[in-house]
Amino acid sequence: MKEDAAEKLIQTARDVRVHAYAPYSRFLVGAAVLAPSGKIYPGVNVENASYPAGICAERAAICAAITAGERSLLAVAVSTELESPAAPCGMCRQALAEFGPDMHVFLTGPAMESMVLNYRLSQLLPHQFGAAALNKEGSDRA
Numbered sequence: 001m002k003e004d005a006a007e008k009l010i011q012t013a014r015d016v017r018v019h020a021y022a023p024y025s026r027f028l029v030g031a032a033v034l035a036p037s038g039k040i041y042p043g044v045n046v047e048n049a050s051y052p053a054g055i056c057a058e059r060a061a062i063c064a065a066i067t068a069g070e071r072s073l074l075a076v077a078v079s080t081e082l083e084s085p086a087a088p089c090g091m092c093r094q095a096l097a098e099f100g101p102d103m104h105v106f107l108t109g110p111a112m113e114s115m116v117l118n119y120r121l122s123q124l125l126p127h128q129f130g131a132a133a134l135n136k137e138g139s140d141r142a
């Protein structure tokens with residue numbers, strides 16, 4: 001993946017983090033996903049007084065991309081307040097795998113100077129459960 005595309009994705013995740021709605025945990029998360037079209041879709045965590053009704057930033061970004069008509073994803077970037085970057089939760093790893101089983105995963109802190117960890121999703125979620133297990137084709141279909 002090209003370095004400037006990765007930089008733009010990572011910076012989008014950092015920029016959008018301030019829009020997170022996290023009055024309960026106070027843990028603001030920004031995410032951005034990159035589609036093959038070159039478009040970037042941001043997302044933030046959106047919490048709720050009924051805690052399980054909240055959604056993580058990564059899944060919010062996936063929803064934005066799919067809503068716009070995308071059907072696969074090349075990369076995701078996640079920004080939190082932690083200088084030692086946080087990794088996506090298990091549910092988000094599974095949700096990401098649906099649209100890019102081996103996508104790039106960039107994990108970073110809040111600032112331009114923050115360190116960036118660079119993974120592939122297959123490292124964070126090995127032995128994936130996917131459409132093939134259901135004898136379905138998955139993300140290219142409606």
Ligand code: THU
Pocket residue numbers: 022025027029044045046047054055056057058087088089092
């Ligand atoms: N959160 C995310 O948005 N992404 C993750 O990968 C981990 C956790 C959110 C959920 C909740 O709003 C807050 O962070 C604390 O768990």
